[in-house]
Amino acid sequence: NAGVTQTPKFRVLKTGQSMTLLCAQDMNHEYMYWYRQDPGMGLRLIHYSVGEGTTAKGEVPDGYNVSRLKKQNFLLGLESAAPSQTSVYFCASRSGTREQFFGPGTRLTVL
Amino acid sequence: EDQVTQSPEALRLQEGESSSLNCSYTVSGLRGLFWYRQDPGKGPEFLFTLYSAGEEKEKERLKATLTKKESFLHITAPKPEDSATYLCAVHPQRTYKYIFGTGTRLKVLA
Numbered sequence: 001n002a003g004v005t006q007t008p009k010f011r012v013l014k015t016g017q018s019m020t021l022l023c024a025q026d027m028n029h030e031y032m033y034w035y036r037q038d039p040g041m042g043l044r045l046i047h048y049s050v051g052e053g054t055t056a057k058g059e060v061p062d063g064y065n066v067s068r069l070k071k072q073n074f075l076l077g078l079e080s081a082a083p084s085q086t087s088v089y090f091c092a093s094r095s096g097t098r099e100q101f102f103g104p105g106t107r108l109t110v111l
Numbered sequence: 112e113d114q115v116t117q118s119p120e121a122l123r124l125q126e127g128e129s130s131s132l133n134c135s136y137t138v139s140g141l142r143g144l145f146w147y148r149q150d151p152g153k154g155p156e157f158l159f160t161l162y163s164a165g166e167e168k169e170k171e172r173l174k175a176t177l178t179k180k181e182s183f184l185h186i187t188a189p190k191p192e193d194s195a196t197y198l199c200a201v202h203p204q205r206t207y208k209y210i211f212g213t214g215t216r217l218k219v220l221a
């Protein structure tokens with residue numbers, strides 16, 4: 001039982017490049033979330049999904065897109081990366097009793 | 112506006128020196144309050160869920176309590192391995208979202 005996994009763990013992009021972050025969970029959870037974590041700002045919600053085929057905007061969605069084609073996977077895309085998107089990205093899935101389980105994170109640097 | 116504030120931002124304790132971390136919140140209605148531990152370079156790790164005022168949960172040296180306005184994470188006789196950032200989050204009613212505080216960085220010195 002791997003829980004929540006994220007790939008890649010680290011990535012360096014140049015401004016304007018695109019990339020996709022992959023999140024996978026093996027706990028059969030319906031709800032999944034993407035957060036970014038920046039120093040002094042805590043975890044901020046980017047997008048979330050309440051089930052396969054659904055997505056919704058969170059607090060800071062601009063510049064990001066998501067897809068939830070399969071229940072176990074939640075993809076976060078950056079179409080044209082900007083330096084302001086340098087951050088640590090965490091994926092989480094939510095259990096029926098509402099606690100969230102987080103992945104190990106992806107550290108992204110945009111030059 | 113739903114909001115979570117954690118204090119202090121940072122705390123240094125000697126091994127065995129008990130203390131408490133505070134999480135103050137304002138929400139239109141509370142579905143749950145959550146405590147997480149985060150080690151450097153890792154994702155947050157779930158510790159406790161509290162649903163209603165007066166509820167308490169314990170795990171080893173940690174005890175979480177909840178009132179209508181705040182939650183406390185009490186650390187009894189801490190050890191160096193308790194050093195981490197502790198995050199508090201609330202889940203308001205009528206939303207799927209969670210609101211996180213900025214955390215308390217705890218350092219326990221041997």
